[in-house]
Amino acid sequence: MLCGMQAHDGPLTRLRRSHEQSVLDLLRRHGPLSRAELGTHSGLSRTTLYDIVAGLVENGVVVAATPRAQVRRRGRPVEKLSLDPHAGEAVGIDFARRAVHVSALNVAHEMVGSASEAHPPGLTWSQRADIAERLLASLGGPSGGSSPAGAAAGRGPRRGTLRLGSLSAIGVGVVGPVTDPGTADAPVDGTDGADGLAGVLRERFGVPVLLDNNTRLAALAEAVWGAARDGGDVLYLRLSHGVGGGLVVGGSLHRGTDGMSGEFGHITVDPEGAPCECGGTGCLETVASLDAVLRRHRAAGGDAGDFAEFLAAAAAGDRCAHAVLEQAGTEVGTVLAAVCNAVGPGVIVLGGELAEAGSALTEPVERALHAHVMPRARDRVQVRRAALGEAGSALGGIALVLHESPLLSRYPQPVTEEPA
Amino acid sequence: MLCGMQAHDGPLTRLRRSHEQSVLDLLRRHGPLSRAELGTHSGLSRTTLYDIVAGLVENGVVVAATPRAQVRRRGRPVEKLSLDPHAGEAVGIDFARRAVHVSALNVAHEMVGSASEAHPPGLTWSQRADIAERLLASLGGPSGGSSPAGAAAGRGPRRGTLRLGSLSAIGVGVVGPVTDPGTADAPVDGTDGADGLAGVLRERFGVPVLLDNNTRLAALAEAVWGAARDGGDVLYLRLSHGVGGGLVVGGSLHRGTDGMSGEFGHITVDPEGAPCECGGTGCLETVASLDAVLRRHRAAGGDAGDFAEFLAAAAAGDRCAHAVLEQAGTEVGTVLAAVCNAVGPGVIVLGGELAEAGSALTEPVERALHAHVMPRARDRVQVRRAALGEAGSALGGIALVLHESPLLSRYPQPVTEEPA
Known part of the structure; x- marks a missing residue:
């Protein structure tokens, strides 16, 4: 256990964990260091440092080794401590x-x-x-x-x-x-x-x-490491078996009351529409999930057996697949415009398998977004494809x-x- | 100038302002204090404190007075310093x-x-x-x-x-x-x-x-001092000559990219609707602003000369006014549901003159909100009237x-x- 994740940590436990983190951070930044070097960088006393290091070595997180080149003539060789990449x-x-x-x-x-x-x-x-x-x-x-x-x-x-x-x-x-x-x-x-x-x-x-x-x-990962890692307010929408998303607002991942935010898939697009798993009616998810898109494609005469075949048909120029993507993209863009007017993100990230349809989806999304977002905000929001994929x-x-x-x-x- | 509002403050100026703020905060909390008491509470040196106080007295922010009861027999009387309520x-x-x-x-x-x-x-x-x-x-x-x-x-x-x-x-x-x-x-x-x-x-x-x-x-004031001062995430909607609002999310007032957030009035409610001042079409503002409501009332045979007369008619039970409020309330509630699904506020505050119509407006708002918000979120959001009025x-x-x-x-x- 390295991080302070447990409830009821006493101040001494917290202090110890903070010392452990300092030592680990130094080894991440500098690579292998001797105990003496760690002492200088960390400012910890010799007794505290040796105790912390002993615990980390015992847990298998840090390994001690004597580099051959550094064996000195007299006295004990100087051990270097390093992080064990298998930990x-x-x-x-x-x-x-x-x-x-x-x-x-x-x-x-x-x-x-x-x-x-x-x-x-x-x-x-x-x-x-x-x-x-x-x-x-x-x-x-x-x-x-x-x-x-x-x-x-x-x-x-x-x-x-x-x-x-x-x-x-x-x-x-x-x-x-x-x-x-x-x-x-x-x-x-x-x-x-x-x-x-x-x-x-x-x-x-x-x-x-x-x-x-x-x-x-997924929204957090795209904002930290992915398509929106350059910062600002982010709206992430995933179009997959379900439709949902997440918001980064004012530099923070947003949860909402009891975690009820980012439910873009349950915004009503058609009050007379199909019943939704959530208990509502005509939600975006009922028209823009993978199943909904496949269903529409079949209803229009398409013969894709699964979503991969649908994507292949779209890539091959199947008109019926393109019409279905146009319709779903327009509905997605209209919902995104409403959320943009409310929240004002600088970047919209589209993820999920439906986004793999590429411009056949993103072009109608952008057209509908442009048509319904407040005109002043049109140039202030960019639509991007997710960068981190299914991971x-x-x-x-x-x-x-x-x-x-x-x-x-x-x-x-x-x-x-x-x-x- | 008391607060650190100027650009290019040097560190010494900032330090001085911070000392001034400490002295003012002490006087706000304790009421009148002597220089000796201020010295004890503030921890400032005698020289620094006298200099700071002299500046505040010179600016007319702090006044020095000798309470009669406290004139001592020997030596100079002890002056008490207090804030000038006219400053x-x-x-x-x-x-x-x-x-x-x-x-x-x-x-x-x-x-x-x-x-x-x-x-x-x-x-x-x-x-x-x-x-x-x-x-x-x-x-x-x-x-x-x-x-x-x-x-x-x-x-x-x-x-x-x-x-x-x-x-x-x-x-x-x-x-x-x-x-x-x-x-x-x-x-x-x-x-x-x-x-x-x-x-x-x-x-x-x-x-x-x-x-x-x-x-x-207005959203900020309602969250700090008004209807939503008990905290949490807040959606404030003002229904006035214009329709707009603000969001408090994750404990912060939210601005959005270039200040473009809270534009609930420009969410599309009818793509075939009337042109809006913003350049869009069929925005909520085109159906729920005071003018829009008056226009609909007149189109339905109402004869209110201005919005005050419309409110009076509604209060007197005018059916036509109630039908217009029912329609506007439904449109407002539907937009609020979309924003709730995206953002997940715990409190919705309704302000502006239209909210003065009371339950004739808020009941259809709540019905539409309930119909379109994700069922799981229904009990997690409260609708309240604004508390701070036009101020x-x-x-x-x-x-x-x-x-x-x-x-x-x-x-x-x-x-x-x-x-x-």
Whole structure:
């Protein structure tokens, strides 16, 4: 356990963790250092420093080695301390509707890699946790410092084994609102009894679990490392099996009352429309989810068997697919314009499989946005494609665990129960 | 000049201002204090303290007096220092479409009072500044510590004269977006040449001028002192000659990119609707502004000469007025639901003259909100009437000048040019 994630930390425990973090930060910044160098940089007393270092070595997070070139003639050789790239620091898991995505970060703050697996709907949390565990086991380390974008692109993993036992916490994205990311509330569709997903994961991994809505985590990752990393207010919209998103406003990731923000998919586009899973009628999700788009395509005579075939048809110039994308894009752009007038983002990031249709979708989105956003705001908002792909939410889980981005300075602090 | 509002402050000037603020804060909290008591509480050296106090007395902000009961037998009598309740600290002015509203706060942080005057459309900034100056001159002091809500209700002013020469700054609300509240940009409808409103006011009052959108300032005031002062995320909507609003999200007043947020009045409700002043089509403002409501009432056979007559007709049970309010309320509630799904506020505050129609408006608003907000969020948002009335934006101007609310901790710092 490296980070201060536990409830009821005493001041001495907190102080110790703060010292641990200082030592780890110095090793991240400078590379290998001797105890004497660490003492100079950290300002810690010899006794405190030796105690902190001993704990980190015992946990397998820091390794001590004597570089051959530096063995001195007299006295003991000077040991250099360095971070063990096999020690995990944070794992992000995205339990999407029909897939599990994982990403891992080592203690040197290098991305170890990302991995994904699709699954049929209706699995229990235990079955989905099995998939996550298998994917994490498949991730080796170290990656040699790949960036989150590199991890998202599926580069690495390289040979080696990530030791999950040294993890500080797991950041987990789930479908639907999460009341408090700092508590281990199970999302409402959990099927494993009262303790739900968080309980299952705590038992598996023995570390604190932070839950949040998975599209909000994708918004966080795009703002920290992805398409909107140049800052400002951001509206992220994911068009996938569900339609949702997240907002970065005034330099902070926004949660809303009880986590009820970013529900762009449940803005009404047609009061006379189809019933929606949320209990409402004619929500954006009923016309712009992958299933809705496929349904419209078939109704118009298209014969795509699944969404990949639909995308292939669109790419091949299928007129019917383009008409369906035009219609969905217009509805998406109209909703985005309403949110823009209310919130005033500088960047809109479009993610999810539907965005892979490219300009056949984004052009009608931009036309409708332009038509309905306040004329003065037209030149103030840019539409961009998401950069982190399907790994976005898992990477956002890691960002949530690190809690280092200024975007999270106002976000609820991750304080969870000590795992059993 | 009391507050640190000028650009190019050196570190010594800033230090001196910080000492001045400490002394003023102590006098606000403790009431009259001797120099020795101020020295104990402030921790300032005798030399520094005497210098700071001398400056404050010279500026007329602090007065020195010897209480009769405390004249000692031997030596010099002990002077007590206190704040002069005639010294102004901040003025808020709201240049609404067809009225000027002012509020003033003295150096003891007591509200001196508020005053308003309606005017015909089309006045120049100079003419509107004349009205503001006349209204401010009509405000006496001290009020004996009335609350902002009391000031909004028009209680006071009591006899006396507020000395505007001791003001730190003026916070000004204007119609339309303001790119940067810290600069003296003229709003686009200024008619007095390039220097516009801020220049006119700086010349009149000789103090820095902070500009912002007036509905956003009303949102700030409602969140600091009014209907939403119990905190949380707030959506403020003003239904007046124009329709606009403001958002408090994550504990901060939200500006949006280039100040383009809270433009709820320009969310499209009918793509085939009437042209709007903003350049768009079928915006909420084209159906829910006072003029739009009056127009619909007349089209349905109503004979109200102005909006006050319309309100009177509605209060008397006029069916036609109620049908018009039902229609406008439904459109307002539908737009609010979309913004709620995106932003997730806990409180919606309805302000402006249309909200004075009471339940004939708020009931259809709540019905439409309930019908279109995500079912899970229905019980998480409360609709309330604004508490600060027409003084809201002027009070928000004062809150902007004080820059003390945690709601403003992420708001652009007021740094303006030194007045000529």
